[in-house]
Amino acid sequence: MSYAVKEMFRTLQGEGVQAGRRAVFVRFAGCNLWSGREQDRATAVCRFCDTDFVGTDGVGGGKFVDAAALVAAVVGFWGPSLDRRFVVLTGGEPMLQVDDAIVDALHDAGFMIAIESNGTIPAHPGLDWVCISPKAGSNVVQRAGDELKLVWPQAAIDPVALEAWDFTHRLIQPLDDAHAAAHHQTCIDLVMERPAWRLSLQTHKLLGLR
Ligand SMILES: C[S@@+](CC[C@H](N)C(=O)[O-])C[C@H]1O[C@@H](n2cnc3c(N)ncnc32)[C@H](O)[C@@H]1O
Numbered sequence: 001m002s003y004a005v006k007e008m009f010r011t012l013q014g015e016g017v018q019a020g021r022r023a024v025f026v027r028f029a030g031c032n033l034w035s036g037r038e039q040d041r042a043t044a045v046c047r048f049c050d051t052d053f054v055g056t057d058g059v060g061g062g063k064f065v066d067a068a069a070l071v072a073a074v075v076g077f078w079g080p081s082l083d084r085r086f087v088v089l090t091g092g093e094p095m096l097q098v099d100d101a102i103v104d105a106l107h108d109a110g111f112m113i114a115i116e117s118n119g120t121i122p123a124h125p126g127l128d129w130v131c132i133s134p135k136a137g138s139n140v141v142q143r144a145g146d147e148l149k150l151v152w153p154q155a156a157i158d159p160v161a162l163e164a165w166d167f168t169h170r171l172i173q174p175l176d177d178a179h180a181a182a183h184h185q186t187c188i189d190l191v192m193e194r195p196a197w198r199l200s201l202q203t204h205k206l207l208g209l210r
């Protein structure tokens with residue numbers, strides 16, 4: 001199978017429990033909850049996306065003919081060191097494209113594989129770190145994993161109900177929009193009330209990283 005990748009880059013993981021780790025990001029093109037076109041945002045299931053995932057024209061992006069070609073590019077961004085190799089598969093929705101061949105080839109190259117997914121498609125069982133970020137109005141089938149990362153606030157999602165899902169860590173991430181400061185306080189208030197949750201900030205944005 002070939003893979004459509006919007007962009008690829010090396011940075012620090014900005015979000016969640018793995019925040020601060022050196023990582024190569026592979027941003028797959030396309031999502032099942034929004035076309036990525038601004039004219040469709042208001043009618044999409046997911047309306048707050050902060051990411052351009054349309055096409056393959058970003059830095060490090062392209063159409064990769066097979067898993068070997070994709071992993072060669074990931075290794076190129078990581079560099080020759082074999083120490084703590086860490087790749088984050090994101091998008092768009094990565095589970096539209098992640099398959100056995102990619103997971104096996106990244107493992108063969110010594111990578112720990114994390115995914116950022118909306119949870120509407122079952123996560124590949126070979127992944128090493130599964131982060132699921134549920135979206136109101138979608139059907140989340142992947143209700144277990146390492147990290148549940150709830151962007152907050154979202155109307156029609158009840159964080160208390162989500163506490164029953166089988167995740168090792170539960171994080172609340174402030175919605176980044178025109179009211180970000182108010183959302184920070186809303187998230188702090190929620191963690192104070194429900195200590196099952198902890199705060200996740202998008203630290204790459206604070207630091208000016210990709
Ligand atoms: C761009 S998404 C790609 C992965 C996958 N489609 C998903 O939604 O989890 C990566 C992460 O950014 C989060 N995110 C997207 N837009 C955001 C925003 N405006 N504020 C805060 N987090 C956001 C998502 O919830 C997800 O955890």
Ligand SMILES: Nc1nc2[nH]cc(C(=O)O)c2c(=O)[nH]1
Nearest residue numbers: 012013014015090116204210
């Ligand atoms: N530095 C950095 N960390 C991230 N963690 C999750 C991201 C994503 O867009 O999936 C992201 C991202 O875009 N940049």
Ligand code: SF4
Nearest residue numbers: 031034046049092118
């Ligand atoms: S599900 Fe993820 S990639 Fe898709 S529109 Fe929402 S935040 Fe963006």
Ligand SMILES: [Mg+2]
Nearest residue numbers: 050051090210
């Ligand atoms: Mg991002």
